[in-house]
Amino acid sequence: MSKIKIGIIGAGRMGITHYSIINSHPQVEISSIADPSGLMLSMMKKYLPVKTFKDYHELFKKDSPDAVLVCTPPNLHNDILKTTFENKTHVFVEKPYTTDLNQAAHLAHLFEKEGLVNQVGYVNRFNDVFKEVNRLIKKDVIGKLIRFKSEMFSCTIAEPDDGSGWRSSREKGGGAVYEMAAHAIDLVNYLVGKPDKVIGSNLNSIYSKKVEDAVSSTFVYKNGCSGTIYVNWSDTAYRKPTNKIELFGTKGKIQADQHSYKIYCNEDDPEQGFRKGWNTRYITDVFENVPFYVRGNEFTSQLYHFIDCIQTSEKKSLCSFSHGADAQEVIHRIFNDYELNGKA
Amino acid sequence: MNMDAIDKIVFGDNQFFGINHMSQEKAQQLAEKFFDIENIYNVYRLAFDAGVRGVMLNSNDRAKEICEHFRDNASQYPALHWYPSIPYPHKYANLVAEKGIFPAINEVLFKDNSARKVMGMISKGSAAVVTKDAVKLMQLLIDVEMKIFKGLDIKVVFLQNIITDLILGYDLKDIFYEYCEYIRKKYDALPGLITQNMPYLKQKFEDWGITKVVICASYNKIGYLMSPDVESYEKAAQQNNPDDYQLMAMSTLASGAVPAREAYDFINRQRLQSVVFGASSKRNIDETVSLIDL
Numbered sequence: 001m002s003k004i005k006i007g008i009i010g011a012g013r014m015g016i017t018h019y020s021i022i023n024s025h026p027q028v029e030i031s032s033i034a035d036p037s038g039l040m041l042s043m044m045k046k047y048l049p050v051k052t053f054k055d056y057h058e059l060f061k062k063d064s065p066d067a068v069l070v071c072t073p074p075n076l077h078n079d080i081l082k083t084t085f086e087n088k089t090h091v092f093v094e095k096p097y098t099t100d101l102n103q104a105a106h107l108a109h110l111f112e113k114e115g116l117v118n119q120v121g122y123v124n125r126f127n128d129v130f131k132e133v134n135r136l137i138k139k140d141v142i143g144k145l146i147r148f149k150s151e152m153f154s155c156t157i158a159e160p161d162d163g164s165g166w167r168s169s170r171e172k173g174g175g176a177v178y179e180m181a182a183h184a185i186d187l188v189n190y191l192v193g194k195p196d197k198v199i200g201s202n203l204n205s206i207y208s209k210k211v212e213d214a215v216s217s218t219f220v221y222k223n224g225c226s227g228t229i230y231v232n233w234s235d236t237a238y239r240k241p242t243n244k245i246e247l248f249g250t251k252g253k254i255q256a257d258q259h260s261y262k263i264y265c266n267e268d269d270p271e272q273g274f275r276k277g278w279n280t281r282y283i284t285d286v287f288e289n290v291p292f293y294v295r296g297n298e299f300t301s302q303l304y305h306f307i308d309c310i311q312t313s314e315k316k317s318l319c320s321f322s323h324g325a326d327a328q329e330v331i332h333r334i335f336n337d338y339e340l341n342g343k344a
Numbered sequence: 345m346n347m348d349a350i351d352k353i354v355f356g357d358n359q360f361f362g363i364n365h366m367s368q369e370k371a372q373q374l375a376e377k378f379f380d381i382e383n384i385y386n387v388y389r390l391a392f393d394a395g396v397r398g399v400m401l402n403s404n405d406r407a408k409e410i411c412e413h414f415r416d417n418a419s420q421y422p423a424l425h426w427y428p429s430i431p432y433p434h435k436y437a438n439l440v441a442e443k444g445i446f447p448a449i450n451e452v453l454f455k456d457n458s459a460r461k462v463m464g465m466i467s468k469g470s471a472a473v474v475t476k477d478a479v480k481l482m483q484l485l486i487d488v489e490m491k492i493f494k495g496l497d498i499k500v501v502f503l504q505n506i507i508t509d510l511i512l513g514y515d516l517k518d519i520f521y522e523y524c525e526y527i528r529k530k531y532d533a534l535p536g537l538i539t540q541n542m543p544y545l546k547q548k549f550e551d552w553g554i555t556k557v558v559i560c561a562s563y564n565k566i567g568y569l570m571s572p573d574v575e576s577y578e579k580a581a582q583q584n585n586p587d588d589y590q591l592m593a594m595s596t597l598a599s600g601a602v603p604a605r606e607a608y609d610f611i612n613r614q615r616l617q618s619v620v621f622g623a624s625s626k627r628n629i630d631e632t633v634s635l636i637d638l
Contacts, residue, residue: 012445013440013445016445016510017510019502019513019514020509020512020513020514021510021513023513023514023515024513024544036445039446040445040446043478047514047516047518047519049476063621130447141360239361239375239434240434240437269621282599282600282601283568284568284599284601285601286568287568288572289567289570289572289573290571290572291571292509292513292541292544292572293509293541293569293571294509294510294513295506295509295510296504300571303605334511
């Protein structure tokens with residue numbers, strides 16, 4: 001089988017990481033990179049065997065890759081994805097997919113109809129603990145879900161910014177909601193489902209001048225379930241990003257983060273190997289090794305899954321554009337709810 | 345010429361800095377315990393009493409104070425071998441997230457340096473930027489990270505796995521070659537690489553002809569953080585010539601998932617030259633030291 005030709009658009013932090021991971025795949029050849037930074041491009045040109053372009057249009061024209069990884073600031077995703085579609089190219093795009101809600105559903109539809117693999121980088125869906133929690137919920141181990149709380153903390157923004165750059169603008173996809181809460185929201189969508197209503201949303205600035213550093217919101221479902229999210233990326237008590245979720249159901253509850261989960265069962269569950277009361281499982285109990293590790297198994301798993309979907313046409317992406325559009329819809333509802341009801 | 349032999353047992357530092365791959369709760373408890381730096385020194389003394397002479401220390405925020413302590417109080421301690429690991433990845437991760445890649449590098453290079461140093465480094469630094477010379481840039485970053493270890497007896501300088509494996513994915517022979525040369529020449533130490541892909545890295549280094557290197561990798565019975573799998577690690581270690589590569593095992597207990605006796609029964613059967621472990625009680629330190637038999 002000939003190798004899959006990959007182009008990478010955007011050589012920032014994620015583009016650089018994805019390059020390293022996907023370059024280890026034996027069936028992949030990275031053939032081109034596009035990035036507007038002359039400094040970055042000239043470094044890449046000097047050290048890597050790839051074509052480099054300042055403008056991603058040139059990448060499509062002169063290299064015509066089989067698939068692209070889009071790792072640019074989020075506000076550029078929309079135009080890039082349109083061009084990707086015109087060139088009938090498979091695509092992995094970093095979250096939050098697109099900041100344009102109308103385009104989100106439209107693009108999902110286009111790519112699906114054309115049979116092009118489309119994936120969004122909500123990496124929690126490839127984390128071994130969260131995958132296991134998803135399996136347990138589907139198996140009804142904690143019964144019907146009643147309440148949940150999804151939280152994320154980090155010390156990403158720990159001093160005042162100068163208010164420039166894409167990270168300081170919501171329109172460009174900056175701020176704690178797009179950059180971080182998107183993960184907590186997608187995790188809720190993945191484990192509980194997309195909420196029917198979003199209420200009680202609040203945004204706080206801590207260090208950032210123009211965007212929020214903390215967000216909280218309440219999600220309500222027609223089936224009677226409800227839950228909250230709280231995300232704060234200026235919490236210096238956390239050395240590294242932490243993602244926690246607690247789910248309460250009629251038969252028990254689960255507390256999970258990326259490294260472990262605790263499950264409380266109202267009754268013994270011999271089929272799953274849980275006893276009545278608390279049971280703790282660590283990542284060491286549920287992990288699956290990946291062929292090449294750079295920064296967590298989930299980052300390798302998601303990109304290898306993307307390649308897998310390209311090679312196996314009947315395989316559906318575990319995190320497609322339609323999942324990305326769902327997260328985008330919730331994000332927009334949070335912003336709207338805050339504008340309408342969130343200010344004293 | 346044979347490689348200078350490394351210590352069979354090296355004392356690690358994850359327990360001091362709130363790092364636990366398995367449980368964030370455990371990590372937090374430990375971070376609280378070691379908030380008072382005297383508690384860290386007390387644990388080091390327990391390790392030295394047990395006969396440990398090698399110390400691995402990551403160049404994080406608190407390492408500076410620890411290094412100063414051991415420099416200033418050298419007479420109170422036995423002769424120690426230091427195994428710095430650089431850089432402190434979260435510092436870079438946060439800075440890059442906040443400012444972007446090149447501004448982050450600038451900040452690291454030019455912050456917290458005396459005026460004279462800054463002048464010297466800026467001219468060197470802008471030269472690196474102008475020539476787009478990744479090797480120069482790397483050397484500057486190494487120097488910044490290594491400053492705090494000055495005056496200590498350095499045996500190996502390790503590159504943290506997040507950086508090693510990133511560069512490994514890029515297949516950048518030259519960068520690894522230059523790293524190893526620089527560590528040998530400038531720091532008179534053995535170049536070390538921490539990786540979560542030991543068999544792959546070792547094979548690459550053999551292909552590239554880069555030898556006399558220390559490779560530190562997770563190595564445990566259940567295969568945790570061992571890509572692609574335990575079998576490949578066992579095979580790579582079995583076929584290894586320790587004159588070319590000394591292998592150091594870390595995460596031997598898989599963050600506590602494997603009981604110590606079982607863990608070292610497995611480790612002792614492997615062809616390894618060294619183990620780095622972390623513990624914070626006298627009982628665990630003494631037990632581990634007594635169980636390691638390479």
